[in-house]
Amino acid sequence: MTPFVEAMCPSDVTSTPPIPHEKLKCTNGEIIYSDFKNVRDIQYIPEFVIVNRNNGVATIHPAKPFLNSELIEHEIIEEPEGLMELFQELKITWKNDTAHLSSPFDIAMHESYQRIMGMGEKALPLIFEEMTKEPDYWFWALRHITGENPTRIEHRGNMPLMTEDWLSWARSHSYL
Amino acid sequence: MSDEKLRAIFPNLLNTPYVITSEKDKKYNCIAWAAGDNAKWWWPLPEDNYWPNEAQAGNTMRTFADTFGEMGYDICEHGGLEPGYEKVALYTIDKAPTHMARQLPTGDWTSKCGQLEDISHLLEGIEGDGYGSVALFMKRPNLDFS
Known part of the structure; x- marks a missing residue:
């Protein structure tokens, strides 16, 4: 669909886009999207259309009159469709293989756990989501991925309290 | 399912007596259970775990011997039942x-198997690929003995 064709389509630009305000920046009159994680975030927003997608870059066009239209190019950060599925597979294997273990070294050195750690920051929202459902020994991974340790000294060894320390950290860092 | 899982992890349980004595519980581990604590996860890795003396951090037999030594245990030669000692x-x-x-x-042993259940068992019942083998015995006077 070309910008011209889109411009011919009736489309009302709303004054309040259904996009989280923090994802918008206004620079010299341009409205720029940033930090959206999935192209589906913008596909269904009526005031914009995707003109072209290529190699992770989408050209999006505000659906407003042609003479006032602007082409905006953004790099889309897409979550790999398989990341969540891979995380779940690794998590299940890890839990099953380490349930009888007491040593944190043995628990954290499991191959599946290491592969989750290898996902880096992308694993954080998945781990935190898991922790809201079922506390487990995610602390080693979280410390190494984030470089931080928000657990209170008096909570160490207490899984429910340590979990809540980390979930508080997650909320304050917008992971939850 | 619990018995099946335990026997898969510890094949010796197929040939030695054991009894599951609790529900699964993630709050405490084998070290805590051995120390009489069922509320914390014990390990000499202080960043995430409880250890009574954080100055003794380290995943070594010496660390465990020293820490349980501070709880009144001394190294001993065997695991046989001795009246007046635990x-x-x-x-x-x-x-x-x-x-x-x-x-x-009774002379049998009790273990908390990680996040799984407590079981009572013979020492050799849980020897194998899962936990290895017994390398150290320690004993202390049983204050409750009468």
Whole structure:
């Protein structure tokens, strides 16, 4: 669909886009999207259309009159469709293989756990989501991925309290 | 399912007596259970775990011996039942601590199997690829003995 064709389509630009305000920046009159994680975030927003997608870059066009239209190019950060599925597979294997273990070294050195750690920051929202459902020994991974340790000294060894320390950290860092 | 899983992890349980004595519980581990604590996860890795003396951090037999020494235990030669004493047994794989069991008044042993259940068992019942073998016995006077 070309910008011209889109411009011919009736489309009302709303004054309040259904996009989280923090994802918008206004620079010299341009409205720029940033930090959206999935192209589906913008596909269904009526005031914009995707003109072209290529190699992770989408050209999006505000659906407003042609003479006032602007082409905006953004790099889309897409979550790999398989990341969540891979995380779940690794998590299940890890839990099953380490349930009888007491040593944190043995628990954290499991191959599946290491592969989750290898996902880096992308694993954080998945781990935190898991922790809201079922506390487990995610602390080693979280410390190494984030470089931080928000657990209170008096909570160490207490899984429910340590979990809540980390979930508080997650909320304050917008992971939850 | 619990019995099936335990026997898969510890094949010796197929040929030695054991009894599951609790529900699964993630709050405490084998070291805590050996020390009489069922509320915390014990391990000499202070960043995430409870250890009574954080200055003794380190995944070594010496660390465990020293810490249980501070709880009144002395190293002893065997795991046989001795009236007036309670004992603990440290399992290792290649000298790295993996598990502790605590002796029951009957002479059998009780273990908290990670996040799984407590079981009462013979020492050899949980030896194998999962926990290795017993490398250290310690004992202390049983204050409740009468």
